Amino acid sequence: MPDTFQSPDPGAALIARVAERVSAARKKKALPRRVLSERSGVSPRYLAQLESGEGNISILLLSRVAAALDLKVEALLADEIPMDHDAQRFAAIYRSAPPEVQHEVSALLAPRDPALMRAGRICLIGLRGAGKSTLGRLAGEALKIPFVELNEDIENAVDMPLSEVMAFYGEDGYRRLEAEALDRISSIHDRVILAVAGGLVAQQNTYDRLRERFHTIWVRTSPPEHMQRVRAQGDVRPMQGNPAAMAQLKELLATRSPLYDLAEAQVNTSNRTISSSLNDLLSTIAKYKFIDPVA
Known part of the structure; x- marks a missing residue:
């Protein structure tokens, strides 16, 4: 048939x-x-x-x-969004131009200066338990700029807790919301400290966009301290009923380290007090001039 x-x-x-x-x-x-x-x-x-x-x-x-x-x-x-007269004329000229001219036009219209694209936006990346949220919030207070948790922004945008977001949208839907939240925050804030979930770096397109629009700092610590801090937050899942949890954590860190290592700077919080780690973070921000002084 x-x-x-x-x-x-x-x-x-x-x-x-x-x-x-x-x-x-x-x-x-x-x-x-x-x-x-x-x-x-x-x-x-x-x-x-x-x-x-x-x-x-x-x-x-x-x-x-x-x-x-x-x-x-x-x-x-409508099937097509109507354009004004000038937009229609330029679109027609662009469509009729040879590929090399189209490429030149696209290059001219694209943002050219990475420093300008990143402005005064800083993003802390790394595995859970390294201290991103604690240090990000304290650094925001010290620098008098907003601190934003990406997952909290997602929760506010869809008006539901993260557990429901995952259940309602699934993994793919959550990743889409993650990318949308990143666009939203970078469009609203020129000066901000952002903390993101540890797995974002595994989403290549989203991570590329993050590194285009934010200065990135890998907040890192040792696997035992990762585990200890997560448990101190009241989450015993990493260890409960899973004797191989530490080995899995080390494997996860080894897998993601090359991605985290793409960050512009690092702050190691291993065996450091919160105060010392905060000083290290602020010194790193100042050293690399991630935030220009307000005129």
């Missing part, structure tokens, strides 16, 4: 298009989903479903979301 061709479902294509445009418009305005919910009267969970392409939203509710984003509802529904 010959294969039969099935045309794409226009309804599914429309839902996907709306999902992409709502998500893009919200990110452009740096609006947490919670704030968009308050402005539109649409629940955060419904907005999460809408942006993931799983929500079949009514026109009435969609018009509320569009209004909250300062858009006309047709901008979310």
